[in-house]
Amino acid sequence: MVTNEFWLERWRTGRIGFHRDEVNPWLVQYWPSLARGAKVLVPLCGKSSDLLWLANQGYEVTGVELSSLAVVQFFGDNDLTYSTQQDGDLKIHSADGLPLKIVEGDFFQFHEGGFDACYDRAALIAIPDYLRQEYVEHLMQRLIPSAHLLLVTLSYDGESSGPPFSVPDEEVVSLWGNTIHKVASEDLLQLDERYQSDSRTFYEEIVWRINP
Known part of the structure; x- marks a missing residue:
């Protein structure tokens, strides 16, 4: 639990182990251009x-x-x-x-409230499935209607002892609506042996954006 x-x-x-000392490269590459x-x-x-x-x-x-x-x-x-x-x-x-x-x-x-943008690299994938809808609704109430979102999720098969949890693409769209779009992905199985197991065929990190 x-x-x-x-x-x-x-x-x-x-x-x-979820912590990374370096700045996330997805953030640097895909963060929207916002006013200071x-x-x-x-x-x-x-x-x-x-x-x-x-x-x-x-x-x-x-x-x-x-x-x-x-x-x-x-x-x-x-x-x-x-x-x-x-x-x-x-x-x-x-x-x-x-x-x-x-x-x-x-x-x-x-x-x-009143936030112009949200960056979620490790929140949604840390939340069990039964709380994700509540999390998204609570988060949306903190944002202005035209807010930007940069979201990083994981999707993998095989056994899960998460967190981090696998959040399938269809669940991301169901939670956030059709204004969210996938902009990048990478299969971590090819990059890091920590994600490899006999029961897995993919372990994908996915970047999503909402750009009003």
């Missing part, structure tokens, strides 16, 4: 370097992350000072000198 405690335990024990100051939401952000990349483009970046360890490690790893304020059950950690903040807490308790 994938619960909040499941993720907190993963961070406590350092089992964060645009509000960008990054749900379930962990301690991703992608946050820093987005902030350095001049966007107002808000990450949402459950684990306090992830938040502290993000600021520490990037030598950033920050201030913290309590907002109900959430903690708001704002970087000094950068348009970047991380909201610590359950994403479903995060209710700020």
Whole structure:
């Protein structure tokens, strides 16, 4: 059962194989051209370097992350000072000198709106199937109607002990509607032996966009 405690335990024990130190190349290649100051939401952000990349483009970046360890490690790893304020059950950690903040807490308790864009590299694939519709609906309520979306998913066969979970293409379209389009994909079986098993014939990473 994938619960909040499941993720907190993963961070406590350092089992964060999903984390990547480098900026995601899909982000650099496919992020839309937005005006400086645009509000960008990054749900379930962990301690991703992608946050820093987005902030350095001049966007107002808000990450949402459950684990306090992830938040502290993000600021520490990037030598950033920050201030913290309590907002109900959430903690708001704002970087000094950068348009970047991380909201610590359950994403479903995060209710700020008006975001111009969303970057989801690791959120949808971390959520079990029975919660994905609720996740997408809650996320859409945070975005303006003309918001951009850059989404990265996984699709694979064989046994799954996820997360990360396989989210089939038809489910992505069902969740987001026919305005979402696949723009790139790559079979990770050909690149990394970690994804290989006797029961798999493909392990595909897929990039999707909504461009209003």
